[in-house]
Structures are given as C-alpha cells and as structure tokens.
Amino acid sequence: xxxxIPSADRIKIQEMIINTNQxxxxxxxxxxxxxxxxxxxxxxYTAIGIHHSGNRGMKNPVEIEAFHxxxxxxxxxxxxxxxxxxxxxxxxxxxxxxxxxxSRQNTGKIGILMLGxxxxxxxxxxxxxxxxxxxxxxxxISTLKSLFPIKKLGGHREFIARDTGCPGNxxxxxxxxxxxxxxxNAPS
Ligand SMILES: [Zn+2]
Numbered sequence: 607x608x609x610x611i612p613s614a615d616r617i618k619i620q621e622m623i624i625n626t627n628q629x630x631x632x633x634x635x636x637x638x639x640x641x642x643x644x645x646x647x648x649x650x651y652t653a654i655g656i657h658h659s660g661n662r663g664m665k666n667p668v669e670i671e672a673f674h675x676x677x678x679x680x681x682x683x684x685x686x687x688x689x690x691x692x693x694x695x696x697x698x699x700x701x702x703x704x705x706x707x708x709s710r711q712n713t714g715k716i717g718i719l720m721l722g723x724x725x726x727x728x729x730x731x732x733x734x735x736x737x738x739x740x741x742x743x744x745x746x747i748s749t750l751k752s753l754f755p756i757k758k759l760g761g762h763r764e765f766i767a768r769d770t771g772c773p774g775n776x777x778x779x780x781x782x783x784x785x786x787x788x789x790x791n792a793p794s
Contacts, residue, residue, distance in 0.1 A: 616649060616702050619753055626749045627742070629687065629695045637668050638675050640682030640699065648704035653715045653758040653793065654747060655708050655765055656781070657685060658773040663723035663731060667696040670719065680706055685717040687746060693738040695746065708765045715765070716750060718743065724774030735776050747788055759785050760793040 624631060632640070664670055667688045674680045683698040684706035690696070698719070699705055707717030720743065722733035750756060761781055762772035785792060 620701050623701060623746075623749055623753065624697060627695050627746050629697050632683075632697045632700065635667055635696055636671055636683075638671055642682075644681040645699070645703040647702060648713055649702065651701075651714050651716050651750070651754040652756060653760070653765075654750060654756055654790075655715050655717050655760060655762055656743075656773050656777060657707060657717060657719045657762050658724040658777055659719065659721055660772060660774075661723055661725070661727070663733060665690060665721045667698075667721070670698075670721075674706070682706075685719040687717075688719045688721055689739060689742050689746070690721050691733065691736050691739045693742050695742055708762060709769075711765060716754070716756075718746065720773060720777060724776035725771055726775050732774075732776070735780070740780065744784070744787070747784070751788055751790075757791055758793050759788065759790040764793045 623629065659665065659670065664673070670685070670688060671683050674683050682703070685698040686701050686705050688696040688698050698717070701716070705712050705715065705717040708715055720739060723731065724733060724735060726732055747759065759781070761778050763770050763778070
C-alpha cells in the first residue's frame with residue numbers, strides 16, 4: 607500500500623535537518639509551487655548522490671527550478687538540497703518526497719546539488735571548489751547520516767555512468783576522502 611500522508615515524525619525530522627543546517631526553505635526562495643499531489647513519498651534513504659550544475663554553471667537556485675519545472679516539465683526541483691559556493695543551503699524537493707536526480711534509480715537516494723561547474727574543461731568557465739562549499743556539504747552529510755541509515759555516497763556518474771560526467775572531476779577528486787571521513791561506501 608502506498609503511504610499517502612507524511613507522518614508527524616517525518617515532518618519533525620525534515621525540520622530538524624533544516625534547522626541544524628540553517629537551510630533556506632523551498633517556499634522562501636522559490637518562484638514556483640511544486641505540484642505536491644504528483645510527488646511520491648520516499649523515506650528509507652540509504653544513499654546520497656552528489657551533483658553539480660554542469661556546463662551552464664548555474665548558481666541561482668531559481669534557475670535550477672525553472673530548468674527542472676519549465677524545461678524538463680518535472681513536478682518540482684529534482685534535488686533535495688542545493689548548496690551555493692557562498693555556503694547558503696537551499697531546500698529543494700522536500701526530503702519526504704522521492705527525488706529526481708538519478709535516472710530511474712531515485713528510490714532511497716538523497717540528491718544534493720553543488721551549485722556551479724566542477725568539470726575542468728578548457729572551453730568554458732569552471733568553478734573552484736571552495737572550503738566553505740565543501741564544509742557545508744560535510745555538515746549536511748553528517749546530519750543526514752545521523753538520521754537515515756546511509757550506506758553509500760557517490761557522484762552521480764558512479765551511480766549511473768551513462769550520459770553523465772556529473773558532478774565533474776573537481777568534485778570527484780574529493781569523493782574518496784568524503785567516503786573515508788564518513789565511513790561510507792561507493793555505489794556498487
Ligand atoms: Zn547529476
């Protein structure tokens with residue numbers, strides 16, 4: 607049977623993540639309202655997938671919102687959290703709902719977007735991975751790991767190599783250290 611109504615406990619945990627990491631809530635920064643009736647509940651998260659904005663290097667969450675809702679025709683932003691290089695964290699799709707960030711494998715996976723372009727390519731402007739950016743990611747992973755039975759952490763391309771270089775070589779270069787620090791495994 608599908609779970610239809612999120613429990614009070616889940617709402618409490620969702621808020622705990624927001625408060626611990628001083629995350630800017632979806633309804634505060636967003637221009638559009640998610641189609642909540644169409645979102646699917648998910649909760650038993652065991653993996654975290656890390657993404658970057660890619661070659662457009664988008665750093666404004668509103669651009670991601672427009673990209674996902676207007677261009678892809680999705681019901682909401684696909685990622686659960688979006689982290690800006692300045693350290694701001696934006697709530698994307700509420701954690702009680704299944705994300706849309708790893709093709710046909712979203713169940714049980716939390717999606718985190720590192721805003722910017724972390725591929726090293728000579729033909730476009732790449733971003734540097736700043737200490738502030740990385741430390742906010744670590745704080746968020748730490749909170750999520752304390753609340754969910756997370757076992758795996760990986761870059762998007764490690765979950766599904768086809769079609770994507772996401773999250774770029776710069777972010778991939780820190781992935782092993784992140785896994786070591788948080789005692790997590792790579793996606794198999
Ligand atoms: Zn990705």
